[in-house]
Amino acid sequence: MTIPGGSGSGDQPSPGRRLRQLAGLSLSVLKGVGPAAEADLATLGLASVLDLLTHYPRRYIDATRLVTIDQLRAGEKASVLGEVVRVQKIGGGYGKGRRSPGRVEVTVADPTGRLGVTFFNQAWRAGQLPPGTLALFFGPVTSFRNALQMTGPQVEILALASQDGEARPDRGRIFPVYPLTEKVKLTSARLGRYVAEALERAGPLADPVPEPWLDRVQLIDRTTALNAIHRPEAMSEVEPARRRLAFDELFRLQLALVLRQRRLEDDARGIRHRTAPSSAEDNLWQQFVAALPFELTNAQSRAIEAIAGDLASPLPMHRLLQGDVGAGKTLVALAAMLISAQGGHQSALMAPTEVLAEQHAAEVARLVDGLSVPDPGCLGGRRPLRSALLTNRTPAGERSRLHDELRTGQLDILVGTHALLVDEVVFHSLGVVVIDEQHRFGVEQRAALRDKGRGQDGTGADPDLLVMTATPIPRTAAMVVFGDLDMTIIDELPPGRQGIATTWLRGRDRHGRAWSRVRDEVAAGHRAFVVCPLVEGSERIEATSAVAEAERLAGEDLAGLRIGLLHGQMKAADKERVMAGFRSGGLDVLVATTVIEVGVDVPEATVMVIEDADRFGIAQLHQLRGRVGRGSAPSYCFLLSDEESSDEATARLEAMERTSDGFELADVDLLLRGEGTILGARQKGRSDLKLARLLSDRDLVAEARQLAVEVVAGDPTLTGHPLLVEELRVFVDDEEAAFLFKS
Numbered sequence: 001m002t003i004p005g006g007s008g009s010g011d012q013p014s015p016g017r018r019l020r021q022l023a024g025l026s027l028s029v030l031k032g033v034g035p036a037a038e039a040d041l042a043t044l045g046l047a048s049v050l051d052l053l054t055h056y057p058r059r060y061i062d063a064t065r066l067v068t069i070d071q072l073r074a075g076e077k078a079s080v081l082g083e084v085v086r087v088q089k090i091g092g093g094y095g096k097g098r099r100s101p102g103r104v105e106v107t108v109a110d111p112t113g114r115l116g117v118t119f120f121n122q123a124w125r126a127g128q129l130p131p132g133t134l135a136l137f138f139g140p141v142t143s144f145r146n147a148l149q150m151t152g153p154q155v156e157i158l159a160l161a162s163q164d165g166e167a168r169p170d171r172g173r174i175f176p177v178y179p180l181t182e183k184v185k186l187t188s189a190r191l192g193r194y195v196a197e198a199l200e201r202a203g204p205l206a207d208p209v210p211e212p213w214l215d216r217v218q219l220i221d222r223t224t225a226l227n228a229i230h231r232p233e234a235m236s237e238v239e240p241a242r243r244r245l246a247f248d249e250l251f252r253l254q255l256a257l258v259l260r261q262r263r264l265e266d267d268a269r270g271i272r273h274r275t276a277p278s279s280a281e282d283n284l285w286q287q288f289v290a291a292l293p294f295e296l297t298n299a300q301s302r303a304i305e306a307i308a309g310d311l312a313s314p315l316p317m318h319r320l321l322q323g324d325v326g327a328g329k330t331l332v333a334l335a336a337m338l339i340s341a342q343g344g345h346q347s348a349l350m351a352p353t354e355v356l357a358e359q360h361a362a363e364v365a366r367l368v369d370g371l372s373v374p375d376p377g378c379l380g381g382r383r384p385l386r387s388a389l390l391t392n393r394t395p396a397g398e399r400s401r402l403h404d405e406l407r408t409g410q411l412d413i414l415v416g417t418h419a420l421l422v423d424e425v426v427f428h429s430l431g432v433v434v435i436d437e438q439h440r441f442g443v444e445q446r447a448a449l450r451d452k453g454r455g456q457d458g459t460g461a462d463p464d465l466l467v468m469t470a471t472p473i474p475r476t477a478a479m480v481v482f483g484d485l486d487m488t489i490i491d492e493l494p495p496g497r498q499g500i501a502t503t504w505l506r507g508r509d510r511h512g513r514a515w516s517r518v519r520d521e522v523a524a525g526h527r528a529f530v531v532c533p534l535v536e537g538s539e540r541i542e543a544t545s546a547v548a549e550a551e552r553l554a555g556e557d558l559a560g561l562r563i564g565l566l567h568g569q570m571k572a573a574d575k576e577r578v579m580a581g582f583r584s585g586g587l588d589v590l591v592a593t594t595v596i597e598v599g600v601d602v603p604e605a606t607v608m609v610i611e612d613a614d615r616f617g618i619a620q621l622h623q624l625r626g627r628v629g630r631g632s633a634p635s636y637c638f639l640l641s642d643e644e645s646s647d648e649a650t651a652r653l654e655a656m657e658r659t660s661d662g663f664e665l666a667d668v669d670l671l672l673r674g675e676g677t678i679l680g681a682r683q684k685g686r687s688d689l690k691l692a693r694l695l696s697d698r699d700l701v702a703e704a705r706q707l708a709v710e711v712v713a714g715d716p717t718l719t720g721h722p723l724l725v726e727e728l729r730v731f732v733d734d735e736e737a738a739f740l741f742k743s
């Protein structure tokens, strides 16, 4: 749509007020915003008019459906808008160091009558609701001595008593309720007035989304949307408004991600890897595959093909590898690392925790055993392919030896934690970087490791990057968190995997079922895991409780079985001894903390018992369960909990019982935990997604990505889209903008 005025620039193709203009206006330009109000608004993180207009209502009170006091009926829940006329504190107070219970009785009036409202044990309500306060009360109506009253309602303050003369919100309207904190003397009504003034003075807004796209995605125009989200005339206006503004958030984010991908390509100094060496001796990957005791799955082959294609190209790979637990991602990562090695390059695999790094290192060492690479300095012209582990626990002497070997190229594969990022780690020629992300590394850390390819003098090349997730994350979430990467999904498990029957057992008296299954399976020649309760933040306490549980099981529920113990506080040699015993069948049951979460691979294990399962997150439960069901026999997973668990834990455990599909569980996890946890490192500053919901807005995420891809493909520098560039500059930080728009 075409709106005159606002922009002030005559030949701008998109007239209307631009977001950058709003971002440049301080809130003091608004009537009634003096230094005190400005300070309050700053406490909410609001400095500019743009901040205010993107501080969206948390919910709405549909006052078109409010009831007046004379319409109230006992036994119903109701919303009443009224003014406090009397407040009284009864009982309570402090006696002998203990507070006795008390109550606050408030009388609320509206033009039709008066209502008694009682709060028990909330003495602070007396201070919150002085006479003159206008508030909304939502709660159950009861009858007491022939009079109606409300007990313990939710309260939304609309106008403070001290702000006399404050215009009262009209009945028959919809009130936006804004996110506020106790720290500020601001009400939703007041904030709403500031917003209304800002909207009126801003007038029509420039719209960066081309009209055909608005039609295609069925979006309303920005001006209508911003007005409707703050001042809807009907509740039905809110969702289309939210949808449009959510699209804008997602579109800006995708545009930044797609541009970033493009810029990386522009600047790239990639390596053409040697994917098909002429001599069989040099083809490490082929040798490796030939020696595998099984065939790769089709999905693995496809993933490796895509990766090999990337590696052969002069542009560096930026690829995300997703697959369910047990899908065989490690082999795919190893393919990339071996292709790197066969061309004489090194590779690095970074994991988010020491335990994971140790496990990957052990696995890689086992898998590459027997392979060799050319080395003119050695007898016979070859030396064994070498891998090593580097973490903060690596002793100083060994660490400096590793640093030397990396610099001279004697070490081919380095596995480790953040310890890989330090300056002392310098590669001779870094060809491939694999990051086991677990959503815990941010864009910066990925970049830091990748930058090591260029070396200290900056003359080196950009390594190819492969990012893996340990358990699946929903596709749309991946588009947001990893939107600067190409994506490959391994959607197939190796053949012959048996299902895992999962049962949630609530209450001590039912746990016996799990222990008798353990006994049966052991009698049949199989093995079992018992995972002990998670102790957040203390590996030591966790270890102590695992020791106690192992003793208890040996003396009671599992008496007579050969029980081993594994926890994070044990010496490496002891851990290895116990794992070896469990692998070889010298132990029947392994009682462990979550150190076994990832990587442990014992096909004879057919039972997984997880104690206090309600304390674990879905991804972790799914990983743990993935330790069984790896052989040819059917497997069992028991989730033990107390009788009572929170609603969220119940939803998690029920989902675990219902499905073994990691992608489905990832959706449930996102639904339960919200996007914040997934977005983690990705979110910063103004790029926050305030309105977009990754799960329910998946169509918008995909559309936003598609539009971003099309726009950048047609105009890689966005020269023809000045409004988009201007808007992105408002929302990304200066460093990011400099990178995205450097010429």
Ligand code: ADP
Pocket: 294, 295, 296, 297, 300, 323, 324, 325, 326, 327, 328, 329, 330, 331, 494, 495, 599, 601
């Ligand atoms: P992920 O890391 O994806 O959870 P892993 O890489 O740990 O899975 O592989 C799980 C197990 O499956 C390992 O024991 C691995 O050796 C085995 N495996 C991998 N690929 C295949 C395959 N194509 N056929 C049979 N077993 C496989």
Ligand code: MG
Pocket: 329, 330, 599
């Ligand atoms: Mg693995």
